[in-house]
Amino acid sequence: MDSRLAADLTGLPDLLTAARDYAATVLDGLPDRPVAVPAPDVAPAPLPVTGAGASGALAEFRDRWAPGFSGSAGPRYLGFVTGGATPAALIGDWLTGTFDQNAVTRQDSSAVDLERETVAWLRELFGLSDAHTGTFVTGATMSNTVGLAIGREWLGEQRGVSVSRQGVGALGDIAVLSGAPHSSIYKALAMLGVGRDQLRTVQLLADREAVDVAALEEELRKGPAIVVANAGTVNTVDFDDLRAIAALKSKYAFWLHVDAAFGAFAALSPEHAELLAGLDLADSICVDLHKWLNVPYDAAVQFTRRRDLQVSVFQNTAAYLTLPSGDPDLFHLTPENSRRLRALAAWFSLAAYGAEGHREIVTRNIAAARRLGGRLAEIPGARLLSPVRLNVVCFGVDRDVPALLAAVASSGEAFLTPTVYQGVPALRAAFSNWRTQESDADRVITVLRDLLT
Ligand SMILES: *Cc1c(COP(=O)(O)O)cnc(C)c1O
Numbered sequence: 001m002d003s004r005l006a007a008d009l010t011g012l013p014d015l016l017t018a019a020r021d022y023a024a025t026v027l028d029g030l031p032d033r034p035v036a037v038p039a040p041d042v043a044p045a046p047l048p049v050t051g052a053g054a055s056g057a058l059a060e061f062r063d064r065w066a067p068g069f070s071g072s073a074g075p076r077y078l079g080f081v082t083g084g085a086t087p088a089a090l091i092g093d094w095l096t097g098t099f100d101q102n103a104v105t106r107q108d109s110s111a112v113d114l115e116r117e118t119v120a121w122l123r124e125l126f127g128l129s130d131a132h133t134g135t136f137v138t139g140a141t142m143s144n145t146v147g148l149a150i151g152r153e154w155l156g157e158q159r160g161v162s163v164s165r166q167g168v169g170a171l172g173d174i175a176v177l178s179g180a181p182h183s184s185i186y187k188a189l190a191m192l193g194v195g196r197d198q199l200r201t202v203q204l205l206a207d208r209e210a211v212d213v214a215a216l217e218e219e220l221r222k223g224p225a226i227v228v229a230n231a232g233t234v235n236t237v238d239f240d241d242l243r244a245i246a247a248l249k250s251k252y253a254f255w256l257h258v259d260a261a262f263g264a265f266a267a268l269s270p271e272h273a274e275l276l277a278g279l280d281l282a283d284s285i286c287v288d289l290h291k292w293l294n295v296p297y298d299a300a301v302q303f304t305r306r307r308d309l310q311v312s313v314f315q316n317t318a319a320y321l322t323l324p325s326g327d328p329d330l331f332h333l334t335p336e337n338s339r340r341l342r343a344l345a346a347w348f349s350l351a352a353y354g355a356e357g358h359r360e361i362v363t364r365n366i367a368a369a370r371r372l373g374g375r376l377a378e379i380p381g382a383r384l385l386s387p388v389r390l391n392v393v394c395f396g397v398d399r400d401v402p403a404l405l406a407a408v409a410s411s412g413e414a415f416l417t418p419t420v421y422q423g424v425p426a427l428r429a430a431f432s433n434w435r436t437q438e439s440d441a442d443r444v445i446t447v448l449r450d451l452l453t
Contacts, residue, residue, distance in 0.1 A: 004053040015054045022058065026066070031435065033071035034412030036079070040068045070415070075435040076443060079417035081234065081262045081291045081392070084433045085345070089295040092348030096341050103341040105329040112330060115343035121350050122301055125358070126260075126267045126287065128280050132303040135333045136342040140261035140288040141184040143302035144228075146310070146334055147284030148176075148188045151226040151255035153309040154283070158224045158253055164313045168193040177219050178228035179204050179211025179240060182259055185228055199228075207422075209238035213245060220252040227254045231276060232263020235394050235421045235428065236386035239263060243278030258282040261300075262432060265292040266390055268359040269366060275390075292362065292391075294434040295345040307333070364438075365391045365431040372429055372441040379449050385421050393429045394421055397452060401425040404451060413447045 001009070008015060042064055052060060071077060073084040085093065101111040119134035137143050152171070156163040161170040168174075176189060176199045186196045203215035211229070219225065229240040246256060258279060264287040266272040267279075279285065283306060289299040304310055307328075315332045331337045350358070373388035373395075381398035397404055401418050405427065409415050416429050429444060 004051055008054045011055075015058075018055060019058060022062065030071055030074040033074060035071045035074060035076050036409045036415035037068065037070065037412075038409075042068060072415075073433075075433050075437065075440045076414040077433065078429040078431060078444070079415045081288075081430045081432050083291045083294040084435060085296040086294045086349045086353065086434050088352030089293075089345040089349040092345035093296045095348075096344045099341065099344075101341045102338045103343070104331045104337070104339060111341045114347055115330070115341065116327075118343040118347045118350065119301060122287070122289075122346070123303065125350075125355055126264045126279070126285075127273070127276065128285070128303060131305050132280070132285065133305075133307045134301050134303040135330060136339075136346075137300050137302055137334050137336075138298040138342070139290065139300045140182075140259070140286050141187060142335065143261075143286035143288070143300040144182070144184050144257070144259055145188040145191055146302045146314075147257045147286055147304065148185070148194070148226065148228075149192055149313050150284055150304050150306055150309050151257055152192055152194060153313050154255045154306060155224055155226060157309065162312065174198050175200060175219070175222065175225035176228065177202050177216060177225050177254075178230065179216075180209040180230055180233050180235075180238070181228050182230070182234060182261070185259065209233040209236050211240045211245075213241055213248070216245065217248055217252075220248060220254055224253040225255075227256050229256060229258045229282070230263075231258050231260035231279065232266070232390065234392070234430075235419050235426075237263065237390040237392045238386075239266075239275040239389075241278075242276065242282070246278045246281035249281070255284070256282045257284045257286070259286045261286055261288040262291045263390070265358075265362050268355070268362040269390075272366070272390060289346055292365075292432045293346060293349060293358065294361065294432075295349055299342050299346060302334070361434045362391075365433070365436060368436050368438050368441045369393050369429070369431045371438045372431075372444055375441070375445045376448075378445065379452055381452055382448065385424060385426050391431045393431075394419065394426055395429075396421075396424050396426050399452065401427060407451050408447055411447050411451075414444045416444075 072082055101109050103111040103115055106112050115136060123132055152163050156171055163171055174194050179202050189199060190196050202219055203212040205212050229242055229245050231239050266275045285303040287301050289295050290297045311328055311332050314334055369388050369391045373384055373393045376382045376384055376395055383396055385394045385396050405416055405418055416427050419426050419428050
């Protein structure tokens, strides 16, 4: 054995303690760490020939790389939709690497059963029935991709062809309909050979990002389609009327995929759960977990009612005519073959805090968003562009948006991201971190006021 490797094996408990102490220091300083810093230029180092051992690597990481890392796991990183990692989720993540299970089959480990238990917990959390099965993937983009791949197979079933065997060319025209789809939907369509141009955006309701269901119905009259409904758009967190869309299924043939990447967590807020009425009727559903569940990157779940079609697409057997039956091994369900036990961090957080603990995070984040939205009126030149429907504040300013955002970021106090809403350059502040308090919203107001007045 390489001498450094041998020394690290002997010294493993001490090395883990050193790593633990370092992590504790980092986490302790997180609320006060500059939220986002422009990435410093770090000169690339040559490949080490003889390494430095784990403690040397830790020292080098701490000195060369860690200073440029953002405080994105902290309370005032409000860009995109970004969660942190609850204490229990972090422990679960550490233990994922510790056990290093290849979580795909029950042949040698109960890890797959832990994933199934976690999926069942999540299903209940989001109010889904057990008609839905679920599988872990890396993020909402991959969850959307899997859902749309199953939808593509369903479209083949309608037309008497098997896309997974004959290819997407066998399908002919493919209609994908959505009101205000996330960019990842276009990416998924590109990956799936459907093509970005096949997405037909459907008329929205006035002053909303929710689809006009009557306009959608007009499109559905033209023949079988894949509908991507949105439960929580990134700009204004608008929700399509899922119940009304699902009701159209009695009249028209379509695959209903719902992108509920972070909007699914509205189910935890009694005041907002109604926004998701009808979700269970979807054929496939995307929910991100590294956003509002606050587990570390990367984790999401995808649900579907048609696992048979899912297996047709993703099965990984040489003899392709004998499909796996019963509860298939997990490499028959998603693009990955080998995979980490991604569910463990989610399992830990749910075991530690339960539905109530996670409800408290969601409702506290919503309260913080409302506070920021409410106090914007105090700042001359700032105005809400949409009501605060859930956890995102979308607002405009009488200033150059990129310059203002850069100034906010370099204050170290907060990080927000830009958007364009109804043709207007705008800012978004998205609340989804377990550490965030309403006082953090006040700190954002203070920075904005200082910069804008
Ligand atoms: C974040 C997001 C995605 C993409 O999620 P990733 O985890 O970054 O792949 C897709 N849809 C919606 C609505 C999102 O908010």
